[in-house]
C-alpha cells in the first residue's frame with residue numbers, strides 16, 4: 613500500500629500529539645488526565661514560568677492554560693510564549709474559572725487561541741482539543757511541504773535559513789546549548805560516475821532517511837543543505853551531545869552498507885563537522901562557518917570521521 617503524504621513526510625499521528633496542561637490544582641490535573649491521557653501524550657506544569665520553560669524546551673502541540681496560578685499567571689505566561697518566534701504557532705487554550713468580560717479579553721489579548729469556562733464540559737473539552745490539534749498538525753504538514761526537499765523528503769535549505777537565526781537567538785536568550793552538524797557524503801562524485809545519477813539519487817534518499825531517523829528530539833532538525841550535504845540543528849545540545857549524535861549518524865550510515873567500490877572504505881560513508889555555541893559567537897553564521905571548517909577538517913583527516921569535539 614502507498615504511504616500517505618503524512619506518513620512519507622514522517623508526520624506523527626494525532627495520538628502522538630503532546631499537550632501541556634498548566635494548572636496548579638491537583639484535582640484539575642487529574643480531571644485533564646482522565647479526559648485526555650488515553651488519547652494523547654499529556655504533560656503537566658504548575659505555574660506560568662515552568663510552562664514557558666517547558667515550551668521552549670519541548671515545543672508541545674497544544675497548551676491548556678489556567679489563569680490564576682502562583683509565581684506567574686497564565687496571561688503573563690501566554691505573552692511570554694508569544695514573544696518567542698519559534699513558539700508562536702503553538703495553540704494556547706485558556707481554561708479558567710474567572711468569569712468576567714475583562715478576564716476573557718485578557719485571554720485573547722495575551723495571545724490565547726481559544727477560551728473555555730470552568731467547570732469544563734467533558735465533550736466540549738475533548739472536541740476542542742481534537743480540533744486544535746488537527747489544525748496544528750495540518751499547518752505543520754503544510755509548512756513541511758513548502759519547505760521540503762523534493763528528492764530526500766527532508767527539509768530544504770530555505771527552511772534551515774528560516775529556522776537557524778531563530779534557534780540561535782533562542783539559545784542566546786535562554787543561555788542554552790545549540791549545536792550544528794554539517795554532514796557530507798564521501799566520494800559522492802565517484803559514486804555517481806560509477807553507478808549513475810539515478811543510483812546516486814537513491815543513495816541520497818537512503819542517507820537522508822537514516823540521518824532523519826537519528827534525530828530523536830522533536831526540536832532536532834535535518835535539512836538538505838546542498839547536493840550531497842546535510843545540516844542538522846540540535847537545540848539544547850552541547851558539544852558532547854553533538855558528538856554522540858555524530859557518532860550515531862556515522863554508524864547508521866555505515867550500517868546501510870551501500871557498496872561503493874571507488875571509495876577507499878568500499879562503502880558509502882559520511883564526514884561530519886560539528887560546532888556548538890560557546891557564548892562568544894556574534895551570530896549564527898559564525899556557528900555555521902565553524903561547522904563548515906570542521907567538515908573540511910574531517911575531509912582532510914581522511915573522511916568517514918567526525919571533527920569539532922572540544923577537549924573541554
Ligand SMILES: Nc1nc2c(ncn2[C@@H]2O[C@H](COP(=O)(O)OP(=O)(O)OP(=O)(O)O)[C@@H](O)[C@H]2O)c(=O)[nH]1
Pocket residue numbers: 763796797798799800801802804808809810811812813816838839840911915
Ligand atoms: N545523484 C545526485 N548527485 C548529486 C546531487 N547533488 C549533487 N550531486 C553530486 O554530488 C557530487 C559532489 O561531488 P564533490 O563535491 O566533488 O564531493 P565528493 O565527490 O563527495 O568528494 P568529497 O566530499 O571530498 O569526499 C557531484 O558529482 C554532484 O554532481 C543529486 O541531487 N543527485
